[in-house]
Amino acid sequence: MAMTAKERVLTVLTGGVPDRKPVLSVCQYATYGLMEKTGAFWPEAHYDGKAMAELALGGASVLHLDAVRVPFCQTVEAEIFGSTIKNGGKTHIPSIETPAFTLDDKPIIPAGFTDRGRIPAILEAITRCRKAVGEDVAVMGSIVGPFSVAANIIGIATLLKASLRKPEKLLPFFSAAEKTAEAYADAVINAGADVIVIEDMMASLDMISPKTYRTLAFPYEKQLVDHIGGRIPVIIHICGKLDMVMNDIAATGVSAISVESAVDIAKVKKQFFDAGISVPVFGSVHPIRVLLEGNKDDVIKAVRKSVEDGADAISPDCAVAPETPLENLIAMTEAVASL
Amino acid sequence: MADTILAKLKQSILDFDEDAALEAAEESIEAGIDPVAAVGALAEALNELGIAFEKMEVFLPEIMLASDAFKNALSVLEPEIKKKNAEGKKAIPIVIGTVQGDIHQVGKDMVATFLATAGFEVYDLGVDVAPSRFLEEAKRLDAKIIAAAALMSTTRPVQKDLIDFLEAKGVRDKYIVLVGGGVVTQDWAEQIRADGYGQDAIAAVELAKKLLHVA
Numbered sequence: 001m002a003m004t005a006k007e008r009v010l011t012v013l014t015g016g017v018p019d020r021k022p023v024l025s026v027c028q029y030a031t032y033g034l035m036e037k038t039g040a041f042w043p044e045a046h047y048d049g050k051a052m053a054e055l056a057l058g059g060a061s062v063l064h065l066d067a068v069r070v071p072f073c074q075t076v077e078a079e080i081f082g083s084t085i086k087n088g089g090k091t092h093i094p095s096i097e098t099p100a101f102t103l104d105d106k107p108i109i110p111a112g113f114t115d116r117g118r119i120p121a122i123l124e125a126i127t128r129c130r131k132a133v134g135e136d137v138a139v140m141g142s143i144v145g146p147f148s149v150a151a152n153i154i155g156i157a158t159l160l161k162a163s164l165r166k167p168e169k170l171l172p173f174f175s176a177a178e179k180t181a182e183a184y185a186d187a188v189i190n191a192g193a194d195v196i197v198i199e200d201m202m203a204s205l206d207m208i209s210p211k212t213y214r215t216l217a218f219p220y221e222k223q224l225v226d227h228i229g230g231r232i233p234v235i236i237h238i239c240g241k242l243d244m245v246m247n248d249i250a251a252t253g254v255s256a257i258s259v260e261s262a263v264d265i266a267k268v269k270k271q272f273f274d275a276g277i278s279v280p281v282f283g284s285v286h287p288i289r290v291l292l293e294g295n296k297d298d299v300i301k302a303v304r305k306s307v308e309d310g311a312d313a314i315s316p317d318c319a320v321a322p323e324t325p326l327e328n329l330i331a332m333t334e335a336v337a338s339l
Numbered sequence: 340m341a342d343t344i345l346a347k348l349k350q351s352i353l354d355f356d357e358d359a360a361l362e363a364a365e366e367s368i369e370a371g372i373d374p375v376a377a378v379g380a381l382a383e384a385l386n387e388l389g390i391a392f393e394k395m396e397v398f399l400p401e402i403m404l405a406s407d408a409f410k411n412a413l414s415v416l417e418p419e420i421k422k423k424n425a426e427g428k429k430a431i432p433i434v435i436g437t438v439q440g441d442i443h444q445v446g447k448d449m450v451a452t453f454l455a456t457a458g459f460e461v462y463d464l465g466v467d468v469a470p471s472r473f474l475e476e477a478k479r480l481d482a483k484i485i486a487a488a489a490l491m492s493t494t495r496p497v498q499k500d501l502i503d504f505l506e507a508k509g510v511r512d513k514y515i516v517l518v519g520g521g522v523v524t525q526d527w528a529e530q531i532r533a534d535g536y537g538q539d540a541i542a543a544v545e546l547a548k549k550l551l552h553v554a
Binding site for chain 1: 355395397398399402403404424438439440441442444445467477491493494495496497523524526527530
């Protein structure tokens, strides 16, 4: 029996068997082509709830993804903490200009965190998306993981060096980032999201060692997942080659793990099976080599490879580059639908 | 004696020990060791760490601290090398930076450091560098090479913006444009008509030398 897109996504996230593999983009998927089609453009779509929703909804109406998501950047929390943000204009996502704190500062959590910055616009966008797609398509609200928020508020270089030299000085920053993530997650749930995505892109083995992941990233991810407490499913996305910490990530209690193609999904699935871990793994169509630079055949091949490797849902590795051709993204969803 | 000091230099990098690196560098100069040989010992250690990094035996924070230690030692050794080179030919200026909208620093720093050790006069413009600023500084410094890093799929197009900008200003032929960064590929470099792509810091140095026809 055919399922709706939302049923398909939620079925996989709750351990069931869907009618076919879901196809979604765990990270951002807005492209210049999608902006043309939806009439909602950056930078407005980073700041305005209506434009944000319109652009995100193109994920369903134009790309035929099984889930839509907001926002498009990873700077929302850091901005509220006081990091200065560079507006990315029409073509780029906002980025961190100057981190809010130095290592010697004490992080201060601004009162009424979820009423500040762009969070109200994001919550509005979630509610608008919910209304627009009804129960047909899954709506995902994405928040940044505690480790990565900490990186965005004290600077990644500072964080990485301190992770070896003075890890104890980082703890208040992780703690503050986790506490605010709890409040943000509550607000995302109240706004009507079906799924929370935690993007903890910096908690990657491209950045830190497995030991640092276990001591400085994992505890706060787990605390956040525990706080969400199964109210809605959680997908975590971490970049890079994660094979050495996949079992740890699973132990955060998330409903699914989204990985890049650097991760050997077939091997991980076997490793999970042997360890009695049933957490689904989502991935992994390469956003540059395949989606941006490849052609339709490359996309079909990459989708097939992910399916053969046992990915439980098909997703680009990471953020889709904004100049990615629409036809490649559509080829991805068509390839999955025709399986 | 010289061997002990060179070994000490190398070890200071492997231990990512900034203070030991500086101390050993000063010691090497006092002992009259060729500063180029001293930098060689440091580079050897960085290479070893690089290989261990590839194998995921050491991770980025270690590399960053090692790179700090390296820079510390270099701050003492570089002036000595310059003194020696003063009679020789002038070092070739290069401007380097991470493109606008992108604040990734580590990889670009590594390339800048390696280029400097290879004898180039490196002007590091930092991160989030606009195309106009690349050109302005390149003009001012009479640079031969502009090296632009992009580390995000969302900022890679800015490398093309930079090249388009140089073309629009009619100065594209005056500069060798090198591109690099985690999301950059040879295909991309060709597509945007960059002059070269280096996969890592060592490749970037080789490329710069090749394109400038120096050693």
